[in-house]
Amino acid sequence: MKEVYIVSAGRTPVGSLSGVFDSLTAIDLGKTAINGAIERAGLAHDQAEELFMGNVITANVGQAPARQAALAAGLPKSVPSTAVNKVCASGMKAIMHGVQSILTGDNDIVV
Template sequence: MSKDVVIVSAARTPIGSFLGALSTVPAPKLGAAAIKGALNKINLKPEMVQEVLMGNVVQAGTGQAPARQAAIYAGIPDSVPCTTINKVCASGMKAVMQAAQSIALGDADIIVAG
């Protein structure tokens, strides 16, 4: 029997213009801002997160494991497994889908995904 899955908080990265103020901010730092925002909205301690699944449309120039980088910048412990999903424009949605499946199957209770 699968568990119910709910989204308890959401945050997004800011929207900027081409070559605008955000053009120099690395993707993992934008991801970290979204993670922190979502956790802060519900007063969830980073230590309670059991997994991080983050989509990244274009990984070129972001370094290795953008999801891990974002999690570390957001204060999530190094012991938490992190996975970067690359499905181009569907990356974030695929991350949410995989998180929902993991929770439904009982593999985890609290996953950051996006």
């Protein structure tokens, strides 16, 4: 079986409702997490083949928040982006989707 490795991770800090991150959108936070994970992995943005992003509160962010965050982070327009909304464990489910896409041979590098 093919082996899959996590070489970097990125997530947003947890804050309270109407707290310090209130002025930032999920897109702003997602962009920061994406760029941080790519930088720590030592990859170039154009090496990403697909993006899976956990997103819990989707109100007021517009359509396709993962796509918006990917483009804001500088990923190429050709990179498919999927938002996972499961409330608890959205990020974990996003990781699972990434692993599955690598195991099936669809991708080699997933953010």
